[in-house]
Structures are given as structure tokens and as C-alpha cells.
Amino acid sequence: MMKRFFPACAVLFTAAVAPALAAPASPSASRYFAIQVVDAATGRGVPLVELRATSEVRYYTDSNGIAAIDDPEMMEQSVYFSVKSAGYSYPKDGMGYAGVALKVTAGGKAVIKIARDNIAERLYRLTGAGIYRDSLLVGAPVPTKRPLLNGQVTGQDTVEVTPYKGKIYWFFGDTNKPSYPLGQFDTSGATSLAPGAGGLDPSRGVDLTYWVDPSGFSRPMAPPPHNGGPVWVAGLFTLTEHGAQHLYTHFAEVDHSMKMVHSGLAKFNDEKAVFEPIHTFDISNALRPEGHPFLASDAANNYIYFQPPRRGAFPLTRTIADEAHVTDPATYEAFTCLAPGARVSGRDTPMDRDAFGRLIWGWKRNTQPVGLDDVDELVKQGLMKREEALVQLRDISTDATVISHGGSVFWNAYRKRWILITTQMDGSPSSLGELWFAEADTPVGPWTYARKIATHDHYTFYNPTQHPFFDQDGGRLVYFEGTYTDTFSDVKDFTPRYNYNQLMYRLSLDDTRLSLPVPVYQFRQDGVDGYGAREQIDAGKLWSSVERIPFYAAPPSRKPSGLIPLYVTAQGLQTQSPGDGAKPLVYVLPAAPAESEKSSPGVAPLYEFRDDATARRWYSTDAQAPGARRSSEPICRVWRNPSSILALDYAVKPVLEKP
Structure with missing residues (x-):
């Protein structure tokens, strides 16, 4: 992606400056007035910036940070645009207004520089319609092959992604289409080429190639539902056995109330390009593949780590990394404080304590993992104290508790630590749209001090995941994406084209604000x-x-x-x-x-x-x-250390995979 569509001086520039503007894609490009909003520090276009005229007409910048304007009533007029974008700011004038008046002319252009308050940098939208709509209207270059409509996808939920057989495989949740309000709900899929092997640099974009049905719409990839409900995948991973690599995922069918009614493991059929079920799990047992897995090894075994459901973003279950163990929940271990083999059962829950009464957290076979809800219950029953909980995540600035909803943990070579990027539950101003960074010495922690890296102004941004296969400069630059949606939010005004789609961010780990x-x-x-x-x-x-x-x-x-x-x-x-x-x-x-x-x-x-x-x-x-x-x-x-326990997983080291 280009850094700047046309040059700017100081805060903005409105004169017609031809050299930096690419030749229009069509003669109609000359009828538009082009505004590009750029990051004042980098000069890169900023997506998802709202420009609102005094008539309440609104424009949203595309993934190049460009908004194309051709409203006839605005032409040859000085038009005031308020400038607003979550995590970014524009200076207010003496009356408290954050915006600028521009002379709107056909073929003209202007640059608006905004300050990035977020630590994370918003890069582009990966899914949905019109990703580079405005850029094409004004004749600006775009990085992707299908910049307007790809796989007929207008909206797409949570991503699961992993390198597999030389490509990157992407799978998404519920998927919207242009032709009807209901799309398909049995998982969509796409591939992209890896950077350096024909794929785009992740700073520019991702060229997705969808699997589609005869109509050209993104087709189902998951096993057919038993009862007609949506089928979602999670816990996507690869295993290499006997020299052959295979792709697996957990799949879950849910009913109309979003309650899981079927759970299983599926293996990808390369010839048919579809997941096929190979094992059924007990839906009441959390010992199964979930979340965003990674591989780690100790002196004896290679393990695959998972994030059990409803336990935040933390990798608290694992099993030996082969198909026989992954399909046998009895071989799974949970990092838990329960007695071996136990389940949370109210006041009768067996806890694991030593002779001095100290709670023992550790890997225990066929034992239930303990999440935040479980901790609340165990504290309520008087079986443990709050300071005995494994996760003590808190805001470095205020010491307020940060409750992890979803996210991912991966090893980072630059920090030489495990890093967490997670959405906060019950955050502010977004209840489910505040993004946090933390790091730990071992996969299970200690997870203690965290810094907010992005906000979404009452909008939801859930299920974020890092893309470690995109890490650059030795892990200094980290890429992550998540779902930007009105779901679970209090917003009444949905963002056109962006709503219910995937946004990519980049985090620079040498930012001094991340020195935790x-x-x-x-x-x-x-x-x-x-x-x-x-x-x-x-x-x-x-x-x-x-x-x-x-x-x-x-x-x-x-x-x-x-x-x-x-x-x-x-x-x-x-x-x-x-x-x-x-x-x-x-x-x-x-x-x-x-x-x-x-x-x-x-x-x-x-x-x-x-x-x-x-x-x-x-x-x-x-x-x-x-x-x-x-x-x-x-x-x-x-x-201070808010925890009274010592719980570490120091024996394992990361197993690093490449696309």
C-alpha cells in the first residue's frame, strides 16, 4: 500500500498537484474531489476515518485513507468536514470543533493529517466490499487484485489462519453477500501466497483467493450441519506425521440461541478443499482444540497448546502433537489448580494444595482448566482467594483489572517473551473493543501488567489474533486482525462497508510505551x-x-x-x-x-x-x-506482584513454523 496518494504541506493542501496522482482509471475520475487522511507521523493513509459535512453527509476513508466526493451541491464550495476516527485525533479549534474547511473542486485533492493516539497502527480492511472503492474512483493505485468485491463477500466474521503447504490458509465465520440479507454460516475459506513467495508484503495488504460456489459466492468449508445450525471452526492447526503435513480444526454446530449442540475435529481434504469430520467431542468437556494454537516442546515431547473456551486468551490446555492424542481428550492436560482429574463442582470442587496450604497450579492430565468465571465461583465458595488466581492482568497506568475476552498468545523473537494481544471484556469506551498488549516469560504467565494499544469508540472489535508468520524485523513488527462489528455494542449507527469485517493492525514493539x-x-x-x-x-x-x-x-x-x-x-x-x-x-x-x-x-x-x-x-x-x-x-x-502463587511453564520452548 502506498504511503501517500499525493503530497501535503503542514496540515493540508488543496491546490491541484498533478505529479503524485496516478492517472485516473477512467475519465470519470476527474469529477471527484479527493481527500486523503494520513497519519501525521508516517504519512500513511488511515482507513476508517469519518468526514462529516455540516449537512450531516458522511464519508469514510477506504484502506488507502481516501474519500472520493462528487456531491454536486458541494462543488466549488468551501465545505467544512469534521474529522473523527477511533484511536486518532485532529486538533480542535477555539470553539471546540475538530475539523477543517476545504474548497471542493472537481479533480481537486487535499490531505488531512491526523495524530495517532493508538499505539497500534490501523493498516487496512481485509474483507468485505469496497475496500479500495474511493481509491479507484479517483484513480489512485491499489495493492490487491480484487479491490472492490472478492468472493462476493460483504461481511465476514472471526478469522482462523495458519500456514499450510506453502500457502496461508484463512477461514472465517458467518459471511454476508450482496444478493440477500442472509449469507452462508458454515465457514468460509481462502488462501493467500506468503510474503516473499508471491504474496504481498503484509504492510500493503493480503490478496485473498476464496473458494467459491458456482455463483461466485464464498462457499461453505466446514462439515455439513447435523441440525441446520451454523458451523464455526476454531483451533486451526497443522501436524506433520510420517513426513506428511495435515490441516485440522475443531468445529462446532450451534443452534438458534448460539448454544453449541455438536463438537468435533475435522481434517482438511486437499482434493475436495473441504473439512471432513474425523472425531466427535463431548460438548461438556473443555479438553479439545480451541482458540489459536501453537507448538512448544520440552525435553521429552512436542506439544500443541490450545485456549479452552470461555477462559480468556490464555493457552491453558495442551496435548502431545499428533493425531492420536489430539482426538483423545483423556490425554489432554490443563494448567489448573484443581486436583488431578477434577471438575469444577461448586462447593465440592477438589482443590490441589500442598502440605502448607499453598495452591498448586500445574499441568494435570484429564482435568478441567480454570478460567475467570471458574475463579469467581471458587472464590465465592471460599475455596480460593482472588490473589491465588493464575491470571492477574491489570492496567499499567491505573492498576485496574483487565478481563481478557479473546485473543492470542505467541512467542515473539524480538521481545524474547510470549506476547498477548487481547480484547478486554467490559472495557471503556468500548465494552468489547479495547485492545491490550502484555508479555510473559512462559506461555501460562505470569500475565500481569498490560497496556492498551487500540480503542474502537463504542464499537466492538473481538476475537483478535496475531499473525506470527507476518512478523517483520526479527519480530519487532507484529500484525494482528480482528472483527470490527456492531455486535455486542451500543452503537446505533453502523459504519458502511466496514461493519462486520476484518481489520488489520500493526504493532511496533520498540515503542517505549510498551516497556512493561x-x-x-x-x-x-x-x-x-x-x-x-x-x-x-x-x-x-x-x-x-x-x-x-x-x-x-x-x-x-x-x-x-x-x-x-x-x-x-x-x-x-x-x-x-x-x-x-x-x-x-x-x-x-x-x-x-x-x-x-x-x-x-x-x-x-x-x-x-x-x-x-x-x-x-x-x-x-x-x-x-x-x-x-x-x-x-x-x-x-x-x-508490586498482585499474585500470591508461583505458576510457571518454564520447561517448554517455542517450535517456530514458517509459511
Whole structure:
């Protein structure tokens, strides 16, 4: 995708400037007045920007950020356009209006620069009608082969995608068409060529080739329904056995109330280009493929990880990565706090605790995973405390809890951590349209501090997933998409063409706003306490010696502004360098906050404690500890650990797949 359709100066430019404007696709192109809205920082066109005239006529920029105007009543007039786009902003004038007056002329053009408030960058729409409609009307170049209508798709729900046999395979939920309000509800499918193998660079777009029926409309790809209800797929993955690669997915049939009535596993038939059922699952058992799977291995096995339903975006189930195990729920493991083999059963739920009463989270075979709803029930029944929950996701700015609805977790080579992109449940201003980023040292966590990366202004943006096969610059650039829809929202005015379709975003992981605190581990080796972030623990192979996470801090690999180094010395932890080229353990906040600092409630002083009986020294954000003396002054300030458990999955490493 081009960065800019025509040049601009300062905020906007309205004179006719011919050199940058491509030759019109037809003589009618000269009748349009072209407005391109661009990101002020990058110059790239911004999709989904509303331009509203004082007559309430509205235009929405296409995936090049272009709006084509040919309203006769506006020609040769100075027309005021308000400028609005979720996650972006335009300066307000003295009367509080965010917009600009432009002289509208046939064949004329203007650029409007807007500031991106989102951390994530909106790139383009992947599905639906008129993706580059306005660009074609004004004769601007477009990157895709079918820029107006592809597979007769006007709307398309949740994506599942994976590389398979040299291409990228895409599957979508319910699909709308131009010819009737009801489309098809048994999963749509398409392929694209991989970047570098004939496919577009993901920054420009994705050229989807749909499987279609004789009428040209995107055809069903899932097994035929038993009872006539929609058939949705989830948990798309590949397995290679005996030298052959196969594509699998979980499929679910739902009734008119969207309740699942049938569940199974299907394998893709390459010749027929359709999924065929090979196994039936018990719909009451969460041990089945779901979500956005990935492969990871330990010293003994290759595993495939899944996200169990209604448990947020977290990979809490797994099984050995072969067809025999995937089709046998009894072989699945859940990362759970229940006793082995148990299910949540109200007050009688068997919990797994050690001799000291500590809750044991770990991989347990044929045991129910525990999600947020389950935690609520177990807390209500007095079987666990809130701080014993596995997931403690919270806003880095306010320390408010962030409830994950859907999303994905994948290994990121740039951060050398597992990263999460998720939609928040009960968010604001969008109840189901706020997107968050977090990272963890192991697939199951600790998931603690998160940063909002995108908002959708009361609109829904659900089921986002990363596309790790699109990662660029060593994982620094991450691509993700999700469904932009009015569903589950309070909006009454739907966005033309964009509603119920897939939007692609890009996230730059070197953005300093994504420098989030990470766990600092306390380990004990040869009777001596030590401290380290993931970098030091990995290097020393110390995971089995880790005892607790006393606090969080910025990792040694990145130093946000305003932080100071914290060192490990023979005298303990200190902020003064011991010299001799000592490297910081982590970066922390000074003990005394600056006057201008906006500190989060999650920030707390870090104190040194000494046990009078054993002379053992340790560090904590607690105000006091029984039987120990606390330093009179804090060493520094850090981010507190809201969890009372230690739950890690450090033995596995990612298995990286390529398209």
C-alpha cells in the first residue's frame, strides 16, 4: 500500500498537484474531489476515518485513507468536514470543533493529517466490499487484485489462519453477500501466497483467493450441519506425521440461541478443499482444540497448546502433537489448580494444595482448566482467594483489572517473551473493543501488567489474533486482525462497508510505551538467595531454583525514561553502581517520586527485610513481615506482584513454523 496518494504541506493542501496522482482509471475520475487522511507521523493513509459535512453527509476513508466526493451541491464550495476516527485525533479549534474547511473542486485533492493516539497502527480492511472503492474512483493505485468485491463477500466474521503447504490458509465465520440479507454460516475459506513467495508484503495488504460456489459466492468449508445450525471452526492447526503435513480444526454446530449442540475435529481434504469430520467431542468437556494454537516442546515431547473456551486468551490446555492424542481428550492436560482429574463442582470442587496450604497450579492430565468465571465461583465458595488466581492482568497506568475476552498468545523473537494481544471484556469506551498488549516469560504467565494499544469508540472489535508468520524485523513488527462489528455494542449507527469485517493492525514493539514491568525472581542456590529477571534466570539455568516473585521492574534489555538501575551486590540490592562494569539487574523507579510523575497504584516502595534468627535477607513491597526487621527507608520503588502463587511453564520452548 502506498504511503501517500499525493503530497501535503503542514496540515493540508488543496491546490491541484498533478505529479503524485496516478492517472485516473477512467475519465470519470476527474469529477471527484479527493481527500486523503494520513497519519501525521508516517504519512500513511488511515482507513476508517469519518468526514462529516455540516449537512450531516458522511464519508469514510477506504484502506488507502481516501474519500472520493462528487456531491454536486458541494462543488466549488468551501465545505467544512469534521474529522473523527477511533484511536486518532485532529486538533480542535477555539470553539471546540475538530475539523477543517476545504474548497471542493472537481479533480481537486487535499490531505488531512491526523495524530495517532493508538499505539497500534490501523493498516487496512481485509474483507468485505469496497475496500479500495474511493481509491479507484479517483484513480489512485491499489495493492490487491480484487479491490472492490472478492468472493462476493460483504461481511465476514472471526478469522482462523495458519500456514499450510506453502500457502496461508484463512477461514472465517458467518459471511454476508450482496444478493440477500442472509449469507452462508458454515465457514468460509481462502488462501493467500506468503510474503516473499508471491504474496504481498503484509504492510500493503493480503490478496485473498476464496473458494467459491458456482455463483461466485464464498462457499461453505466446514462439515455439513447435523441440525441446520451454523458451523464455526476454531483451533486451526497443522501436524506433520510420517513426513506428511495435515490441516485440522475443531468445529462446532450451534443452534438458534448460539448454544453449541455438536463438537468435533475435522481434517482438511486437499482434493475436495473441504473439512471432513474425523472425531466427535463431548460438548461438556473443555479438553479439545480451541482458540489459536501453537507448538512448544520440552525435553521429552512436542506439544500443541490450545485456549479452552470461555477462559480468556490464555493457552491453558495442551496435548502431545499428533493425531492420536489430539482426538483423545483423556490425554489432554490443563494448567489448573484443581486436583488431578477434577471438575469444577461448586462447593465440592477438589482443590490441589500442598502440605502448607499453598495452591498448586500445574499441568494435570484429564482435568478441567480454570478460567475467570471458574475463579469467581471458587472464590465465592471460599475455596480460593482472588490473589491465588493464575491470571492477574491489570492496567499499567491505573492498576485496574483487565478481563481478557479473546485473543492470542505467541512467542515473539524480538521481545524474547510470549506476547498477548487481547480484547478486554467490559472495557471503556468500548465494552468489547479495547485492545491490550502484555508479555510473559512462559506461555501460562505470569500475565500481569498490560497496556492498551487500540480503542474502537463504542464499537466492538473481538476475537483478535496475531499473525506470527507476518512478523517483520526479527519480530519487532507484529500484525494482528480482528472483527470490527456492531455486535455486542451500543452503537446505533453502523459504519458502511466496514461493519462486520476484518481489520488489520500493526504493532511496533520498540515503542517505549510498551516497556512493561517484568517479574523479578528470587531463587535460592547453595543456601544463598539470588535475584534475576528472565534473562538472568535463563542464562544461569535457574528456573528450578526459583522460589517467588517479590516484585516487578523494567527488564535489563530496555530502560524507559525516568528509571534508574538496580544492582545485585554482596551487600544486597542497591541503586548505586558497585563499579567494575557491573550490569544492572533491572531498572526501577527512584525512591522519591518526581513532582510531575503520574504514578500507578501498582507502584510500591521496595524494602529490605532481615530475619533476626537466621540473618537471611530478602526484599518485599509488604509493609511488614513477622519476625523480621525492615529497612527504615525504601531502596527504590517497583511494581508490586498482585499474585500470591508461583505458576510457571518454564520447561517448554517455542517450535517456530514458517509459511
